[in-house]
Each structure stands twice: as structure tokens, then as C-alpha cells.
Amino acid sequence: MITIPYLTALTTYFSYGLLFAFGQFRDFFRKIFDWWQASNLQGYAPICLGLEDFYIRRLYLRIQDCFGRPISSPPDAWFDVVERVSNDNNKTLKRTTVINRCLNLGSYNYLGFAAADEYCTPRVIETLKKFSPSTCSTRVDGGTTTLHSELEEVVANFVGKPAAVVFGMGYVTNSAILPVLIGKGGLIISDSLNHNSIVNGARGSGATIRVFQHNTPSHLEKVLREQIADGQPRTHRPWKKIIVVVEGIYSMEGELCKLPEIVAICKKYKAYVYLDEAHSIGAVGKTGRGVCELLGVDTADIDIMMGTFTKSFGSCGGYIAGSMELIQYLKYTCPAHLYATSISPPAAQQIISSIKVILGEDGSSRGAQKLAKIRENSNFFRSELQKMGFEVLGDNDSPVMPIMLYNPAKIPAFSRECLKQQVAVVTVAFPATPLLLARARICISAAHTREDLVRALEVISRVGDLVGIKYFPAEPNKQQLDDGRVKLE
Amino acid sequence: MASVAMDMLRAASDWLTLAFDAPSAKAVVFGVNIGGHLFVEGILFVVIIFLLSQKSYKPPKRPLTKKEIDELCDEWVPEPLIPKIGEEMKHEPPVLESAAGPHAIVNGKEVLNFASANYLGLLGHEKLLESCTKSLEKYGVGSCGPRGFYGTIDVHLDCEARIAKFLGTPDSILYSYGLSTMFSAIPAFCKKGDVIVADEGVHWGIQNGLQLSRSTIVYFKHNDMESLRKTLEKITQENKRAEKVRRYIVVEAVYQNSGQISPLDEIVRLKEKYRFRVLLDESNSLGVLGSSGRGLTERYKVPVEKIDIITAAMGHALATEGGFCTGSARVIDHQRLSSSGYVFSASLPPYLASAAITAIDVVEENPDLITKLKENIALLWKGLSGVQGLQIVSDPESPILFLRLKKSTGSSKDDLQLLEVIADHVLKEESVFVVTSKRSTLDKCNLPVGIRLFISAGHSESDLARAAEALKKVAASVLHDEE
Numbered sequence: 005m006i007t008i009p010y011l012t013a014l015t016t017y018f019s020y021g022l023l024f025a026f027g028q029f030r031d032f033f034r035k036i037f038d039w040w041q042a043s044n045l046q047g048y049a050p051i052c053l054g055l056e057d058f059y060i061r062r063l064y065l066r067i068q069d070c071f072g073r074p075i076s077s078p079p080d081a082w083f084d085v086v087e088r089v090s091n092d093n094n095k096t097l098k099r100t101t102v103i104n105r106c107l108n109l110g111s112y113n114y115l116g117f118a119a120a121d122e123y124c125t126p127r128v129i130e131t132l133k134k135f136s137p138s139t140c141s142t143r144v145d146g147g148t149t150t151l152h153s154e155l156e157e158v159v160a161n162f163v164g165k166p167a168a169v170v171f172g173m174g175y176v177t178n179s180a181i182l183p184v185l186i187g188k189g190g191l192i193i194s195d196s197l198n199h200n201s202i203v204n205g206a207r208g209s210g211a212t213i214r215v216f217q218h219n220t221p222s223h224l225e226k227v228l229r230e231q232i233a234d235g236q237p238r239t240h241r242p243w244k245k246i247i248v249v250v251e252g253i254y255s256m257e258g259e260l261c262k263l264p265e266i267v268a269i270c271k272k273y274k275a276y277v278y279l280d281e282a283h284s285i286g287a288v289g290k291t292g293r294g295v296c297e298l299l300g301v302d303t304a305d306i307d308i309m310m311g312t313f314t315k316s317f318g319s320c321g322g323y324i325a326g327s328m329e330l331i332q333y334l335k336y337t338c339p340a341h342l343y344a345t346s347i348s349p350p351a352a353q354q355i356i357s358s359i360k361v362i363l364g365e366d367g368s369s370r371g372a373q374k375l376a377k378i379r380e381n382s383n384f385f386r387s388e389l390q391k392m393g394f395e396v397l398g399d400n401d402s403p404v405m406p407i408m409l410y411n412p413a414k415i416p417a418f419s420r421e422c423l424k425q426q427v428a429v430v431t432v433a434f435p436a437t438p439l440l441l442a443r444a445r446i447c448i449s450a451a452h453t454r455e456d457l458v459r460a461l462e463v464i465s466r467v468g469d470l471v472g473i474k475y476f477p478a479e480p481n482k483q484q485l486d487d488g489r490v491k492l493e
Numbered sequence: 494m495a496s497v498a499m500d501m502l503r504a505a506s507d508w509l510t511l512a513f514d515a516p517s518a519k520a521v522v523f524g525v526n527i528g529g530h531l532f533v534e535g536i537l538f539v540v541i542i543f544l545l546s547q548k549s550y551k552p553p554k555r556p557l558t559k560k561e562i563d564e565l566c567d568e569w570v571p572e573p574l575i576p577k578i579g580e581e582m583k584h585e586p587p588v589l590e591s592a593a594g595p596h597a598i599v600n601g602k603e604v605l606n607f608a609s610a611n612y613l614g615l616l617g618h619e620k621l622l623e624s625c626t627k628s629l630e631k632y633g634v635g636s637c638g639p640r641g642f643y644g645t646i647d648v649h650l651d652c653e654a655r656i657a658k659f660l661g662t663p664d665s666i667l668y669s670y671g672l673s674t675m676f677s678a679i680p681a682f683c684k685k686g687d688v689i690v691a692d693e694g695v696h697w698g699i700q701n702g703l704q705l706s707r708s709t710i711v712y713f714k715h716n717d718m719e720s721l722r723k724t725l726e727k728i729t730q731e732n733k734r735a736e737k738v739r740r741y742i743v744v745e746a747v748y749q750n751s752g753q754i755s756p757l758d759e760i761v762r763l764k765e766k767y768r769f770r771v772l773l774d775e776s777n778s779l780g781v782l783g784s785s786g787r788g789l790t791e792r793y794k795v796p797v798e799k800i801d802i803i804t805a806a807m808g809h810a811l812a813t814e815g816g817f818c819t820g821s822a823r824v825i826d827h828q829r830l831s832s833s834g835y836v837f838s839a840s841l842p843p844y845l846a847s848a849a850i851t852a853i854d855v856v857e858e859n860p861d862l863i864t865k866l867k868e869n870i871a872l873l874w875k876g877l878s879g880v881q882g883l884q885i886v887s888d889p890e891s892p893i894l895f896l897r898l899k900k901s902t903g904s905s906k907d908d909l910q911l912l913e914v915i916a917d918h919v920l921k922e923e924s925v926f927v928v929t930s931k932r933s934t935l936d937k938c939n940l941p942v943g944i945r946l947f948i949s950a951g952h953s954e955s956d957l958a959r960a961a962e963a964l965k966k967v968a969a970s971v972l973h974d975e976e
Binding site for chain 2: 071075174185199232318
């Protein structure tokens with residue numbers, strides 16, 4: 005739940021209204037020009053229909069330079085951002101050879117495994133030489149090597165489930181698994197802010213989809229009771245099964261899932277729990293085992309555990325962990341297992357090695373240090389930002405912290421000003437967030453030193469004053485905040 | 494009877510007269526003489542108003558009480574999450590102890606590998622390994638972010654430019670996984686109301702994309718141009734609005750499910766006649782078809798601009814991973830913000846992008862690899878002609894040699910089991926690794942199952958002869974009573 009000040013809401017609406025009106029105005033003239041010239045469509049309908057890419061043409065292109073900035077180094081604590089120039093009002097951007105060394109507050113490099121690592125990298129290169137970059141085959145054909153079997157064992161062991169299956173891409177893991185588990189006559193109850201891959205998977209499954217208010221167990225219970233009592237739409241037959249899908253850490257909110265409450269409710273109503281730990285696995289918990297460990301939930305209570313290796317482990321791909329039978333069934337029929345190229349061996353080795361480091365099996369205490377560091381870094385950074393008066397979302401211990409910007413003009417302003425001062429931040433706007441709730445997102449890494457963070461805080465504070473996003477008074481007084489603010493979901 | 498009725502009639506008329514003659518009926522209100530008629534009408538009017546003001550009858554609404562809902566919740570028994578595990582589900586694939594090159598090690602034994610789509614034999618190529626190593630040392634393994642948020646590494650941009658240059662298209666876009674390419678690209682361009690005509694043999698990635706697009710989908714008979722023509726004709730005729738909606742033909746260059754090759758010249762002719770756009774999946778033809786490996790367009794000498802959207806997975810001939818989509822600048826730019834698998838997923842690990850660049854360089858520098866592959870395909874074809882109980886259904890140019898049972902047992906499950914037995918024997922007894930075309934329960938493709946052999950330029954003549962002999966021998970022993 006985000007509360008937005010009346011005045012900010014008004015100016016934000018006004019800004020978007022103005023952008024929209026001006027865009028429409030330009031489109032109008034565009035149409036006249038097009039009409040003037042002969043149509044080159046020759047009987048085809050236009051490939052992008054008018055309003056479909058209105059947002060891209062008239063809003064996004066103006067601030068295109070804030071997104072997709074190329075880098076020319078690993079996404080470590082500091083990285084090289086390649087500068088781009090535009091000669092046509094930001095319509096196209098050209099790479100230059102100028103490089104800007106920036107502090108990286110954008111990558112999901114939670115444990116700092118993105119850069120070369122003394123333990124992982126030599127093993128990865130060794131694996132590359134032995135197994136080549138690809139298997140050119142699917143897992144059920146010739147794409148299962150000893151490395152893949154080892155990886156699945158290591159992952160199952162790490163997350164605390166009897167078995168696991170791995171895929172080469174996190175997005176595909178979600179979107180190809182849900183249709184296998186549930187179909188017509190089933191019900192998926194999904195958190196309103198779940199990731200697009202879950203939404204796509206749910207849509208592809210053919211099951212009915214209901215949404216509950218973001219991270220609100222009481223609303224989940226209400227939806228569950230209503231749905232079980234009502235049954236399927238029209239026929240009122242009882243649901244075949246119900247799967248509740250939640251995420252461990254919500255990547256755009258930085259919030260931890262209220263897992264204990266949600267699990268208790270699902271148990272009570274016999275719904276299956278699907279937990280997506282894309283951002284939490286490896287990043288939180290005493291030994292990096294994710295939200296279950298952090299919040300004290302027994303992994304046996306989670307039916308399907310999903311996660312990705314892109315973030316904390318600095319690799320690529322995703323996994324599903326669950327009971328032996330579940331994994332056996334998925335391996336038998338999941339399209340991502342049957343039709344997709346198996347995960348690249350060096351990437352698999354990176355995951356195995358980084359998990360070994362996290363668990364201290366490499367014979368050092370680096371893993372434990374990294375975990376302590378990310379926790380300390382995150383909590384320090386969050387509390388400092390809050391002290392400065394920024395509106396920071398998310399919970400303690402979560403390495404993701406969004407700072408609310410709201411106004412569309414503040415998106416490029418914040419991003420460009422920070423970049424000028426060698427701090428690279430991510431700004432997020434529609435379609436990744438609701439139109440009104442644009443934000444900057446900071447991802448803290450264990451690779452950041454205290455000096456890095458202090459420096460970043462100084463820059464963000466300066467830019468925050470300049471852009472005017474310190475919506476709270478410094479050292480906020482909770483009581484005053486609730487007055488004069490509209491509630492927004 | 495009649496007298497009773499008469500009595501009633503009389504009584505009624507008496508009442509009426511009484512009402513007309515009533516003293517009040519002759520009252521004068523505001524100068525208006527209220528006659529008997531007005532009096533009766535007035536009463537009727539009041540009655541109508543009274544009736545109208547009454548609520549119509551509805552059964553009383555009684556929402557379920559808390560207790561009832563509790564009971565319903567208690568009574569509800571969900572199905573198990575997964576069906577019971579049958580014997581066929583416990584099948585474990587062979588585990589490789591080496592790279593999946595033309596010769597691999599399974600269970601400590603060297604086998605001839607026909608299971609990897611390593612068409613040009615680039616797997617394990619020195620130059621690829623070198624560029625991967627360099628890239629790994631420079632960039633690490635993962636990119637730790639989606640393309641929009643500092644996940645764009647300069648090699649991604651170089652790779653996109655290299656692919657576009659190789660294929661002669663204006664621009665291209667990289668996806669981090671082959672499978673996600675099609676199911677993200679299709680929904681980016683097709684929405685509800687659009688019409689897609691697709692081959693019934695397309696692979697699952699495309700099927701999923703079609704489903705997610707929510708467009709109207711019409712399938713035509715597998716690789717049958719007459720059926721395609723009829724379908725297009727029918728859609729254009731029937732649908733008056735057809736000119737206004739976007740229309741697409743979706744085909745694969747080399748069908749993963751049958752090894753057939755799409756006749757692109759004919760498709761382009763039909764597309765231009767009926768004004769459809771073409772989406773072509775070149776996953777199994779890139780680096781294989783055409784004199785320099787530029788795929789199906791080169792094979793049929795069709796200018797690449799005529800194909801609106803081309804997608805391909807890079808996990809085959811290029812021996813890396815990921816996928817790409819290529820086409821006009823407008824097609825590519827639109828995907829950069831509208832394609833879910835691109836926007837919402839971490840980008841391709843940089844070393845795999847480096848590998849792709851190098852692989853294309855190698856293909857361009859060594860056209861003899863393609864010639865070698867073509868020779869190998871012809872050799873295996875010749876070797877396998879006359880194999881007992883099986884027939885080759887794939888195209889003579891296809892790098893996937895697809896063997897189907899001559900006499901189906903009647904169910905595709907039993908067919909698959911039978912083929913599985915053959916593949917198993919060939920691996921265990923003859924050390925030749927071949928695979929069957931397994932199907933997911935989600936796959937809607939109805940083409941017959943078969944044994945697939947992925948031919949590589951890395952196979953030697955003796956390898957191919959050995960494989961053909963092995964298959965012939967096992968097929969003869971397993972299928973001896975089939976003929």
C-alpha cells in the first residue's frame with residue numbers, strides 16, 4: 005500500500021495529461037502528413053496499431069537514454085557505463101567510446117558473484133573447456149551431463165527440498181511450469197504485484213485466475229473462502245485444485261512476503277503454495293536460503309519452490325524444487341525440459357561453485373561474510389535514506405529499496421543527475437509499475453564497501469534535493485504522515 | 494348455469510350504475526364536473542400506482558452464512574498437485590560425462606552422438622572456447638539484470654549487429670533463451686482480433702505464443718501449400734474486416750516435429766497474394782540451409798525483406814544459447830518495450846553472446862562446413878534407405894533425419910514406447926546415441942512421433958555408416974514381425 009500526497013497525485017496526473025495531449029497533437033499532424041503521402045502499407049494492416057505504441061513513441065522515447073544503458077565491464081560494485089549520444093531528439097541513441105566509471109546501484113548482484121571470483125571463475129573456465137558453452141540439445145535428449153545432475157542435487161540440497169529441476173532461463177521456469185501443474189477447472193490465486201512471468205504462465209495454463217491484494221493475507225483468506233464456496237464460474241462445480249502464487253521479495257516493492265501467515269491460510273484451505281524466490285534465494289536468510297529461512301517457515305509447507313540463478317549467484321537460469329514425485333512429473337512433461345536447450349554448462353558450474361562458497365564448502369568463510377555484508381549494507385542504506393526523508397518502500401533485510409518519484413519528469417531528472425555524479429541507478433516506470441507510481445530502485449550488493457554507500461548516499465541526497473523527492477521531512481514523524489494523503493493500491 | 498351467469502352480470506351492472514349514480518360522482522371540483530367515468534378511472538389509476546409501487550416478487554436472497562462457508566471449505570477436497578507417477582514417467586535420460594560433441598561419453602563408454610543439434614560441429618570449436626574464455630574473464634558469467642536495467646553489455650549490441658549483418662536485415666534483438674523467443678515475439682505483434690494462420694506441426698514455443706496472443710488462430714495441414722491457400726482464401730473471403738486486422742502466417746523453416754522444410758517461395762507467393770505477413774522460425778535452418786548458411790531465405794533465393802519477422806534459437810548450429818529475432822527496425826524497436834520475454838528477463842550471459850558472434854564468424858569463414866553437413870545428410874539418407882519397419886519422412890536437405898514407424902500401433906504412446914526400445918538398444922548395444930521425439934502433454938502437435946537423428950558436420954563417413962548399420966540392425970530385430 006503506497007500513500008501519495010494529494011498535491012503530488014495532482015501534478016503527476018497533470019504531467020501525464022500534458023504528455024498525452026501533446027502526443028495526441030503530434031499524432032494528429034503525423035496522420036495528416038501520412039495521408040498526404042501515399043500509403044506504403046499496400047493492403048496490410050499496420051504492424052503496430054496506433055495506440056499500442058503511443059506510449060513508446062510519445063513518452064518513452066523522450067527519456068529513452070535512462071534505460072538500457074550499455075556497460076562494458078562486469079556488473080560489479082563499480083562498472084563502466086558506455087555513454088550514448090543522440091542526434092535526433094533521443095529517437096535513436098548511438099554508442100560512443102566514452103566510458104563513465106560509475107557506482108552500480110542497479111544490478112541484482114546481491115552477493116557480488118557477478119565479477120570474477122577467486123573460487124568460481126577458474127572452475128567455470130575449466131568446465132567451459134570440458135563441456136563447451138552449450139549442449140545443443142534438450143534435457144531429455146542429449147542435454148543432460150553429469151554437471152546438470154550435480155547441479156540439481158546441489159540446488160535441492162540448498163533450498164531444502166528432496167528434488168529439483170533446473171532450466172536455462174528464469175522467465176521460462178515460471179511460464180512453462182504453471183501450465184503443467186494446473187489447467188482448466190483449476191484456480192490460480194496470484195498476488196496483485198506478481199512478476200510478468202507468473203502472469204504469463206497463469207494465462208497460458210487456461211486456469212481461472214483471481215488476484216488478491218498485494219501481500220495481504222486477510223484478503224487472500226477472503227478470496228479463498230469465496231472461491232471455494234462458489235466453485236467454478238457458471239457450473240459451480242468445486243475447483244479441481246487451487247494454487248496460491250507469491251514471491252519471496254517483490255522486486256519492484258522491496259517487500260518481503262508475509263509467508264508464515266499465507267502458508268497458514270493455504271494449509272487451512274488446502275491450497276497449494278507456489279513460492280517464487282527470484283530475488284530472495286541467496287540474498288536473505290542466515291545461510292542464504294531465502295525467505296523461508298529468514299521468516300522461519302518450514303520448506304515442507306511450500307509445495308513448489310521456484311527461484312532463479314540470475315541474481316545472487318551471478319549466473320542464469322531457474323529451478324523448481326519440490327517433492328520427488330513433482331520433479332519426476334515435471335521432467336516427464338514440462339515443455340521447458342523437453343524442448344529447450346539445457347542450461348549452459350559454465351553457467352551451471354557458476355551456480356554450483358557459488359552455492360559452495362555460500363555454504364562455506366570452499367573452505368573459507370567468504371560466503372558467511374558476504375551474507376552478513378549484504379544484510380548490514382541493506383539495513384544501513386535503507387535507514388539512512390529514510391532519515392534523509394525519502395519515501396522508501398520495502399522491509400528491513402531486503403536488498404531492494406525503491407525510492408518513490410511519482411512525477412514523470414522526475415524519472416529522467418533523477419537518473420541523469422545521478423549518472424552525472426557517477427552513480428548508476430535504475431528508474432522504473434510504466435509498464436513495470438502502475439502509471440502513477442514511478443520510482444527509482446536501488447539494489448544493494450555485498451560487493452559495496454561502506455565508503456561506496458556513503459558516497460552514494462551523498463549523491464542521492466543532493467540529487468533528491470535538486471529533484472524534490474524528499475517527500476517526508478528529515479527524521480519523519482509517523483503521526484503527521486497519515487494526514488492529507490490519499491490511499492492508493 | 495346460464496341463469497347464474499346472467500345473475501352475476503346483472504349484479505355487476507347494478508354496481509356500475511350505483512357507482513355512476515353515487516352522490517360523490519356528481520361532485521364538481523374546480524369547475525370540472527366529475528362524472529361517473531372519471532370517478533372509476535380515478536380509482537383504477539390509484540390501483541395502478543399502488544401495484545407499480547410494489548416490489549416485484551423475488552426470492553429472498555440469503556447469502557451463505559459463515560458456518561456454511563466453513564463447512565464447504567472443510568468438505569472441499571482438492572485433486573493432488575500432480576497425477577500418479579506411472580512407469581513411463583520414471584524414464585531417465587542418458588547422462589553425458591563429456592561435452593555433447595559428435596563423440597560423447599555415456600556410462601564410461603564412448604558413443605556416437607546423434608542427439609545434439611550441433612549441425613556444424615561448432616561445439617567445442619577452439620575459436621568459440623577462446624572467445625568464451627575471454628568474455629568470462631572480462632564480464633563474469635551472468636549479466637545480473639534485464640536489458641533495460643544495466644543488463645545490456647556491449648557484446649549484446651555487437652552480437653545483435655553481427656546477426657543483422659549476417660542475415661542482411663536492418664536490425665535484430667537478442668533473447669536470453671531460444672524457447673522464449675517465439676512465445677514473446679508473437680504476442681508482441683498479435684493481439685485479440687488479429688488472425689494467425691499457423692502450420693499444425695509448429696513446436697510448443699510457437700503454440701504457446703499463439704495461445705498467449707489471444708488472436709484468432711487457424712491451423713493448416715502440415716506443410717501442405719494447397720491447404721494453406723484454401724485457408725487464406727477462406728479467411729479473406731469470409732472475414733469482411735480482414736483488411737483491417739493484422740494477418741500472419743506462422744511457419745518453421747525446418748520443422749522440429751517432422752524434419753520437413755517449408756516451401757518458402759510458395760509461401761511468399763501466397764502471402765503477397767493475400768496480404769499476410771510471415772513469421773518464420775529459422776531455429777533449425779540457420780547455418781544449415783543456403784550456400785552460406787543464411788537459412789531458408791537463401792535456400793529459396795527469397796529476399797530477406799519479404800519475411801517480416803524471423804526468429805531463431807541459437808542453441809543449434811551456432812552451438813551457443815539464447816535466441817534472436819530479426820526484421821525491420823520498426824519490428825525490432827517495438828519488441829524492446831513490448832516483448833515480455835525481453836523486458837522482464839535477465840539478459841543473455843555475455844559469454845554466450847560472444848560465442849554467437851564468433852560462431853557466425855566461423856560460419857562465414859568456413860563455407861565448407863555447410864558443404865560437409867550436406868554431404869553427411871546425403872550419406873546418412875543413403876545409409877538408412879531400406880531400414881526395416883521405419884521410413885524417413887524428413888526432407889532430404891534437413892539436418893534432422895526423422896524416422897517414423899511404417900506401421901503405427903494405433904496409439905502414439907505405444908509407438909513412442911516401441912521407438913524408445915529401439916533407441917535404447919541402439920545406445921546400449923551399438924553405442925550410437927539417437928533419440929525419440931518425446932511430447933509434452935501440453936503439446937498440441939498431432940504429427941506422428943519418430944526417431945530423430947541430428948546430423949553434424951563433425952560426423953565422419955565411418956560414423957555415419959556405423960550409425961546407419963546400427964539402426965538397421967536393431968530395427969530389424971525389434972520390428973522383425975512388422976513387415
